[in-house]
Amino acid sequence: MTPNGAVAFALLIIVSALLARNLTGLLIILGATTCFALASRRPVWSALGWSSGIVLPLALFMMVVWVGIVGRAPHEIAANAEGSRGAALLHVAIVCLRLFIIAFIVQATFLHFAGWTPLRFIGALALPRVAKKLLVLTLSLMDTILQAVDRARTALIGAGLITRERSWRNLRHGWILVQTVWLTVITIVLGRTRDKWPIENTLTRLEDSLAARATARLAAADFGWIALALAAGMMGLRWWN
Amino acid sequence: MLTTPRLTAIALCAALNFAIGNVVYLIKLPIYLDSIGTILCALLIFPDRLAAIACAFIAGLIAAILTGLMLNPFLPWFTLTILSIAIVSALLTGLAIETFRARPLPVPRFLGAVIVCGLVTGVVSAVVSAPVVVYLFGGVTGSGSAFVVAFFLKTGQQLLESALFAGLATDPIDKTLQVLLAALLYRATPHEFIAMLAPARTSAA
Numbered sequence: 490m491t492p493n494g495a496v497a498f499a500l501l502i503i504v505s506a507l508l509a510r511n512l513t514g515l516l517i518i519l520g521a522t523t524c525f526a527l528a529s530r531r532p533v534w535s536a537l538g539w540s541s542g543i544v545l546p547l548a549l550f551m552m553v554v555w556v557g558i559v560g561r562a563p564h565e566i567a568a569n570a571e572g573s574r575g576a577a578l579l580h581v582a583i584v585c586l587r588l589f590i591i592a593f594i595v596q597a598t599f600l601h602f603a604g605w606t607p608l609r610f611i612g613a614l615a616l617p618r619v620a621k622k623l624l625v626l627t628l629s630l631m632d633t634i635l636q637a638v639d640r641a642r643t644a645l646i647g648a649g650l651i652t653r654e655r656s657w658r659n660l661r662h663g664w665i666l667v668q669t670v671w672l673t674v675i676t677i678v679l680g681r682t683r684d685k686w687p688i689e690n691t692l693t694r695l696e697d698s699l700a701a702r703a704t705a706r707l708a709a710a711d712f713g714w715i716a717l718a719l720a721a722g723m724m725g726l727r728w729w730n
Numbered sequence: 731m732l733t734t735p736r737l738t739a740i741a742l743c744a745a746l747n748f749a750i751g752n753v754v755y756l757i758k759l760p761i762y763l764d765s766i767g768t769i770l771c772a773l774l775i776f777p778d779r780l781a782a783i784a785c786a787f788i789a790g791l792i793a794a795i796l797t798g799l800m801l802n803p804f805l806p807w808f809t810l811t812i813l814s815i816a817i818v819s820a821l822l823t824g825l826a827i828e829t830f831r832a833r834p835l836p837v838p839r840f841l842g843a844v845i846v847c848g849l850v851t852g853v854v855s856a857v858v859s860a861p862v863v864v865y866l867f868g869g870v871t872g873s874g875s876a877f878v879v880a881f882f883l884k885t886g887q888q889l890l891e892s893a894l895f896a897g898l899a900t901d902p903i904d905k906t907l908q909v910l911l912a913a914l915l916y917r918a919t920p921h922e923f924i925a926m927l928a929p930a931r932t933s934a935a
Contacts, residue, residue: 507866543803547871554870558880563869563889584868592803599799619732626741627748627792634749667911668918674742675923682738682926692734 491704492613494711495601498525498718499594505722506590512579514725515586521721522590525714526597536596543592548585555581612702621699622692634674641669731781735926739774740789743767747793752801761904764805765815767793769851769912772819774919775927776827779820786816807862814858815851815905823847823909830913844913848906855905856897863893875900 502522509515526533555562561572562580602610611624645651650662686692732740744767751764768790775782790812798806826843829836863871869889870876875896882892 547867550876551868551870554876554880555868558877559883561883566883567888580868584866588804588866595799595803619737623737623741623744623788623792624796626737627744627796630738630741630745631748631796634745638749664914667915671746671915671918672920675919678738678742679920679923679926682735686734 490601490710490714491706491708492602492610493615494707494714495598496614497707497711498714499598501715501718501722502594503591505718505725506587506594508722509587509725510583512583512586514727515583515590518721518725519586519590519593521717522594522597524717526593526600529597529600529603531600531603533597533600536593536600539596540589540592544585544589547588548581551581551584552578608698609702612699613704615703615706618696618699622695625695625699630674630678633677634670637670637673637677638666641666641673645669731778731784733927733929736775736781736785739771739923739927740785740792743771743774743786743789744792744796746770747790748796751793751797751805761907763904763908763911764793764797765790765812765855765905766908766912766915768812768815769819769823769909770915772816772824773827773830773912773916774924776820776824778929779824781929782820782824783816786819787813790816804866807866808859811855811859811862814854818847818851818854819912822850823912826913827916830916835917840913844910845906848909849902851909852902852905853898856894856901859901860890860894860897863897864890869893 502518502525505518506515509518523533526536555577556574559566560574560577561570562576565572565576607628608625611621614621616624642651645662645666646653650665651659681691747764747767750766751762754761754763768786771789772782772786775785791806791809794805794809794812798804823843826847829839829843832840863869869879869883869892878896878899879892882895883889887895
């Protein structure tokens with residue numbers, strides 16, 4: 490499977506999950522997503538755990554609001570009907586299952602390319618060159634920012650301006666940390682764009698490297714997965730009401 | 731429009747959005763602060779309005795996609811909100827760049843500009859976000875504003891109206907804070923970096 494095929498499959502699943510309006514339809518789409526995750530031949534527990542970790546707190550919160558406080562489903566509110574907590578619970582289940590599918594398909598896609606570096610994955614995507622370059626630069630600068638945060642934090646703790654634990658001093662001097670990080674990063678970026686990159690010819694080499702990693706847009710297996718996503722989506726839509 | 735320095739600025743602002751947004755998301759603050767980089771990108775490129783809109787939107791979009799892949803898979807759904815923030819920042823907030831960089835700091839003028847721009851950004855983003863909140867989240871996200879939605883639903887309002895009112899009650903505060911932080915970061919940015927982002931013909935001149 491190619492990254493392009495995986496992204497196409499994921500997008501089709503997400504669109505299907507958004508269009509499906511009842512539990513049966515969503516369960517069919519979840520089934521297709523689970524098959525996709527299992528086909529990666531890697532342990533799917535981490536993907537399931539991550540997705541559950543994102544959706545469960547939201548589900549509890551929604552239950553408090555919809556079942557506990559409001560006590561009616563949106564269509565009952567729209568119809569000005571008295572409504573029931575059961576209908577509100579069903580509404581929460583549908584919304585949460587949809588959100589779970591979206592979170593799970595992202596993780597399932599990662600499972601297929603678990604051994605790949607971000608550079609390899611981005612290079613293999615069928616995207617315009619400038620978009621690939623931007624993604625790689627952003628990932629690189631994210632690392633730079635995180636390193637700058639570490640360095641600035643250590644320096645400011647050493648200077649006694651902020652502390653490791655929560656404190657009023659952190660609140661009072663937090664802005665100094667933000668400003669220090671920003672100035673550090675700007676200085677690094679200025680140095681890179683003005684001197685380092687032109688001397689090392691970094692951007693041209695990056696483009697060459699991304700072009701060299703470009704693979705076939707879609708492989709035969711991708712079409713099978715895309716057909717499965719379409720079938721699951723159509724079946725999910727059949728149970729529209 | 732997309733010169734190498736501007737590409738770098740976009741990547742930098744996207745990384746900033748990602749870093750600050752994630753910290754806020756992880757420590758569960760009742761605010762978002764995930765658009766500071768978007769607003770800052772528009773300010774950095776400002777006199778060229780079209781480029782400012784495009785670059786700020788791209789910075790916000792990349793940050794949303796990366797955050798969506800790594801941390802919060804629901805953020806990319808707010809792409810239209812990102813676009814609206816980029817437009818307001820390039821067309822309105824950018825007008826205050828001289829006030830933001832003035833030395834010494836003209837406190838009343840600075841705060842006035844931040845509040846006006848923050849409120850407008852907040853109102854626009856609340857209006858654009860409401861349909862996404864209703865459709866994707868069923869009207870209730872994990873933030874404290876959900877209780878505001880519940881309150882309006884209890885008073886008999888429809889779901890879309892409730893989500894809109896809740897957004898209007900919380901977004902302007904969040905966006906005012908974001909405009910303030912973006913303005914302060916813009917103020918702290920070296921002139922050399924901003925000059926580098928000017929269109930090529932201006933630099934050559």
